[in-house]
Amino acid sequence: AQSVSQHNHHVILSEAASLELGCNYSYGGTVNLFWYVQYPGQHLQLLLKYFSGDPLVKGIKGFEAEFIKSKFSFNLRKPSVQWSDTAEYFCAVIAHGSGNTGKLIFGQGTTLQVKP
């Protein structure tokens, strides 16, 4: 079965530090890749997505992610975090195959705490 693994469950950084959150998936076929973010008290929001083309995708609030097909990875990066980036981050995959439902397979999430 397809799965998504996020390497870090809880990350603590100081403001202005650089961020990289790891995400790996297990599926050999075509995938669509996403990062969702949940700020405290809010719903899941799309941060960025990859469907095709340039493997380096840019999202909102200065985030970017790189799809490395050979490594089955889609790591999230930000050069300089802010206190307002404190949130829970989820990597998710749509694995193309039978059914064509577009259901998302999520990782377990990474809680990011940014200290002012």
Place this chain on the structure above:
Amino acid sequence: GAGVSQSPRYKVTKRGQDVALRCDPISGHVSLYWYRQALGQGPEFLTYFNYEAQQDKSGLPNDRFSAERPEGSISTLTIQRTEQRDSAMYRCASSPRTGYSNQPQHFGDGTRLSIL
């Protein structure tokens, strides 16, 4: 409304009772998904609707869980004879197109279900 609306936001009920969770998707969205998120985990797929047709219910854990979307808009997820292990956040998402597309899913605020 502008976003996906879920009700109630919180539901506390005694073991053995039936519960119904409601999702009102973004107007015009064809696809509707239900996910369940246990504490400390990522959301897990439950079921998918394409208009009023339930095209994938592979994620429903057992026959106590059912869902409907009779007019292709509002959906209800029903859990019969609730058990403590059903306690979780239940999330609904909608998307403007069917299955695979470059249109991401938009999530509601979720319903936090607690079974005593």
